[in-house]
Amino acid sequence: MPRFSRKGITKVLFLETIAASTFLPTRAELTGATKLTKEIAEFEGFNLENEEIETPDLESTFNSKIPGNDSAADSSLTFYEDDASSTLEEALAKGTVGFIVVLRKGDVPASKSMDVWPIRVASKSSAITIDNEAAKWTARFSITDTPVLDAAVPAAV
Template structure:
């Protein structure tokens, strides 16, 4: 007998589907309320690029004298350096006022959209810097760089 195949997915591309919110306060980020998410700001329409917002786990060798084989165990979990690049406004009325350097809050990522019952990821963050692009040919932008301050809440059910 052969193994049961995995169910086919409904594939998509992120533009027009994925949403990013800046949420200044969540009491329990492992289980946010709808009111807390609604109090946030949807950044999606001003984002030109995103980097990071992923976790990985180190692997630790576990050698022993009973074998030449060296096994491994999961080690520490880390988060990638993370940033969101957003467009700048010609009158300074943009995300700089929402997320200045040292602002603490949460980035809520809705990969398949803000649809109750589906999954989202929440990253507790602190803005470390907001460098501005000095490119003379492309739209003005800023890259919000974040330190991820706690273990991310991954695959949380959207309320």
């Protein structure tokens, strides 16, 4: 099985809206999206976690479990701060709703590697440091609905 590094392959986009109630963006919507990939310094969360339910019984000393509720892990993106433009900070202002789209294997039409996360920006904060590093800011996201995982990337036009 060929392996790959996400760096240089995975794409991350922000869409303000997706017309379909299924949360599946069209090629035109992906093309018009705000591209985040190049500005991302850190990627955290954007995965599902399950609260398993213990189901012990009197017949065994083993505590079995069944799947319970799903929830999204705490999710955030840390960006490099741009000293000439505030386009991303404005696009991802606190309270903004939209979608984070992750093309895990790149923009490869028909690849079932697109995840769509309905979000609201919960907070936005700058990291202030005197260390020898690039200026950064972080957007934290509330996942507002069930994400679409492993969807097919729309065909190129």
